[in-house]
Amino acid sequence: MSGTSADAIDAVMTRFKGDGAIETIASHSKAMPEGLKAPIFALQSGASRDIYDVCRLDAELAQHYAASVDSLIAKTSVARTDIAAIGNHGQTLLHRPDDNPAFTLQIGDNHRLAELTGITVVGDFRRRDIAAGGQAAPLIPAFHKTLVAPKESAAFLNIGGIANISCIKQGEASGFDTGPGNTLMDAWIRRHKGLDFDRSGAWARAGSLDEKLLKAMLADPYFHRAAPKSTGQDHFNLAWLSALLTDSPAPEDVQRTLLELTAVTASTALRQSGSQSVFTFGGGRHNDFLMARIQDLLGGLSVSPTSKLGVDPDFMEATAFAWLAKQCLDGKPGNDPAVTGARGERVLGVVFPA
Incomplete structure (x- = not known):
């Protein structure tokens, strides 16, 4: 998870138990590189509409997300092959649910992240709710x-x-x-x-x-x-x-x-x-x-x-997107139409195989 503040990349390794309990195995936070902040803020605020910056940030963020995953795994004895998936929210650049047509954009190339880590990635969580007439936020x-x-x-x-x-x-x-x-x-x-x-x-x-x-x-x-x-x-x-x-x-x-x-x-x-x-x-x-x-x-x-x-307040959002990734892999809805205004429940996210 890297939030709208673009201050850090937060990663958490979570096990969801059969009784509904959540076990946090490890967590890791990496400061957002200074060289990425200015173009992110410019694109968020509308000061920039440079498509080159969007494409470059998409690729560079995936590299930093992969490094965060590697650092997280290094804190544990968990084998990479035992990780079901990475739930990647990505970095929001624009969120315009009231435009016609409505849209939202999160970047951080999920294909590249799967390739760099060798782990299946679930990403692109918000756009299906937008397509169903929802706000795509808040999802948690x-x-x-x-x-x-x-x-x-x-x-x-x-x-x-x-x-x-x-x-x-x-x-x-x-x-x-x-x-x-x-x-x-x-x-x-x-x-x-x-x-x-x-x-x-x-x-x-x-x-x-x-x-x-x-x-x-x-x-x-x-x-x-x-x-x-x-x-x-x-x-x-x-x-x-x-x-x-x-x-x-x-x-x-x-x-x-x-x-x-x-x-x-x-x-x-x-x-x-x-x-x-x-x-x-x-x-x-x-x-x-x-x-x-x-x-x-x-x-x-x-x-x-x-x-x-039982959920670390500094890693609540990262944990929530781990849960959303699990919902996607299980074929279960991730949105709540009463919250987002979508026409109905939808499975959120796209699977990018390892």
Whole structure:
């Protein structure tokens, strides 16, 4: 898994047991090479439409994914021949489920990955749901259903580049992208400080909330749409932010306000879900200031990392795509039409034999 933040390639080796239990054998995280970040961000934001960059990144990412697989296997005593498949989400460049025709694009050449590793690959998970009229996101609520007892309810909050929630009630799932997670904060501090992210929210904590800017951001129509819905960096990017900066606020005040935008939109969605317990995962979970603001806005709701459910919160998405790969190999549906809006259940993914 390499998420919309393009900060790292996360790999996890997972065994799915017959009783439904999940065993994490090993995990590995590799920082995204600096030379790949700039073209990924340019393509995500629409600053570039260079087909050469798309093709080059497709091949180069597969090489880095293969290296991550090799590093993961080296941490274990598992034989390469005993691995059923690699579930490869790939790197999202564009996600436009509301265009006509709708489309989504994840790169990281699955043919090359199978060739380099000698392991069957399952990839291209999202486009079948798009073809069936769905948003193709979020996909992991279907996996979250397997982590919650049939008569229990819980909400899951993922804070990656884009934030999304899953709500599980009585064995039924719902969920959607709530809006920006880390993407705007990361882009803003990259522009002004040359840093990849705001560690623990320290820069945002030094700023003051700009109520006028927050109100302008919250007026974006996306936040007022009903689910199913999903979004990406092609909508929420620095060009979007710049159009709203009618004044000249201090950069740290903008960072503080961007953090509040993520906290407000995520917590509002969680409160409306009616869940009494929230499980968190994703890179934004390490932003102490952001998590404190979300907890403040949620009041007395219980907020815990997904490790309480037996899944490392830093590798939840990678584990979910391992599950989706297994669903594909077993010929079972991977989407939840109630979440994505697809016309029905579909087997997601394409098998690329070793």
